[in-house]
Amino acid sequence: MTARDTRQPHPVDAHGDPLTFAVSGLMAEPPGTVREYEISGVDVDAGEDLVLAEPVGGRMRLLRTNRGLVVDARLATAIAGECARCLRQLATPVQLWIDEEVLPTIDFASGLPVPPEEGADPEAPRLTDHHELELRPLVAAAISLAEPIAPLCQPDCPGLCPDCGERLEPGHSVHDQPLDPRLEALRGFRVDEDADSG
Ligand SMILES: [Zn+2]
Ligand SMILES: [Zn+2]
Numbered sequence: 001m002t003a004r005d006t007r008q009p010h011p012v013d014a015h016g017d018p019l020t021f022a023v024s025g026l027m028a029e030p031p032g033t034v035r036e037y038e039i040s041g042v043d044v045d046a047g048e049d050l051v052l053a054e055p056v057g058g059r060m061r062l063l064r065t066n067r068g069l070v071v072d073a074r075l076a077t078a079i080a081g082e083c084a085r086c087l088r089q090l091a092t093p094v095q096l097w098i099d100e101e102v103l104p105t106i107d108f109a110s111g112l113p114v115p116p117e118e119g120a121d122p123e124a125p126r127l128t129d130h131h132e133l134e135l136r137p138l139v140a141a142a143i144s145l146a147e148p149i150a151p152l153c154q155p156d157c158p159g160l161c162p163d164c165g166e167r168l169e170p171g172h173s174v175h176d177q178p179l180d181p182r183l184e185a186l187r188g189f190r191v192d193e194d195a196d197s198g
Contacts, residue, residue, distance in 0.1 A: 017134075017136065018039070018042050019039070019042055019044070019134070019135040019136040019139060020132050020133070020134050020135070020136065021037065021060075021062075021132060021133040021135065022130075022131065022132050023035075023062065023069060023127065023131055023132065023133050024108065024130075024131035026062055026064055026069065027064065027069075027104065027108040027127075027131055028108060029064050030064065031064050031065055031066045032063070032064065033063075033064040034061060034062065034063050034064075035061070035062045036059060036060070036061050036062075037059065037060045037061075037062070038059055039056065039057055039058050039059065039060055039073070039075060039135075040055075040057040040058075041055045041057060042055050042056045042057070042139075043055050043056075044056050044077070044136065044139050044140055044143060045140065046139075046140045046143035046144055047140065047143075047144055050079060050143060050144060050147060051079070051080040051081075052077050052078065052079060052080065052143070053077075053078040053079065053080040053091030054077050054078040054091065054093075055077065056075050056076070056077045056096070056139060056143075057075065057076060057077070058073065058074050058075035058076050058096070059073070059074055059075075060072070060073040060074075060075075060098075060135065061073075062133070065101065067101070067103055068101055068102050068103035068104055068127065069101070069102050069127070069133065070099075070100070070101050070102075071098055071099070071100050071101075071102055071133065071135070071138070072098070072099050073096070073097070073098040073099075073135065073138075073139075074095070074096075074097055075095075075096040075097075075098070075139065075142070076093065076094070076095050076096065077093075077094060077096065077143065078091040078092060078093045078094065079091065079092050079094055079143070079146070079147055079148065081148065081151050082151075083151060083152055083153035083157055084150035084151060084152060085152060085153075085157045085158070085159035085160065086153060086157050086158070086159055086160055086167045086168075087160070088153045088167070090151060090152075090153045092148045092151045094143070094146040094147075094148070095146070096139065096142040096143060096146060097142070098135070098138050098139070098142055100125060100138065102124075102125045102126060102127055102133060103116075103117070103120075103124070103126055103127070104126065104127045104131065105126045105127055105128065105129050106127075106129045106131065108131060113129075125137065125138060158170075161175075163175045
């Protein structure tokens with residue numbers, strides 16, 4: 001039998017997921033102990049309809065409490081999408097803030113299972129039984145909450161021409177056919193139609 005070094009000098013776990021952190025060292029520290037981590041260039045799959053235009057990066061601070069860890073992560077990424085008016089591809093920068101207490105499943109000192117607290121949310125994140133913090137599902141949830149509802153390529157995006165379907169760039173030619181009033185109502189934006197009569 002070979003002796004096994006159980007120390008975890010590097011926060012990244014053996015599985016190589018940069019969003020899984022071995023925290024046995026921190027769990028052995030007294031409450032109030034803080035560890036800081038840099039996170040950069042991490043791809044996250046946030047769900048089938050969400051595509052990231054940039055990897056996730058930022059920093060995470062872990063605070064040892066008397067029960068577990070408080071995770072305070074300030075991350076940033078960009079969500080790919082299309083402009084709600086003109087359908088151009090765009091990337092919406094989003095800030096992700098994760099602030100959550102994560103409790104252990106195995107007591108670090110005794111090695112015994114830690115039962116969930118009475119009345120605790122059964123979905124609440126817990127450390128793994130190898131004293132690892134899996135940040136990935138928390139990041140994915142934060143990304144889905146940050147998804148922009150109706151992103152615009154620019155605040156005053158003129159949208160699409162209701163007649164020809166092209167983007168209404170400045171100087172878009174006026175079409176000879178009068179606009180169908182039903183299409184006009186569908187524009188959903190104000191058209192600059194300064195009344196000449198006046
Ligand atoms: Zn647009
Ligand atoms: Zn047109």
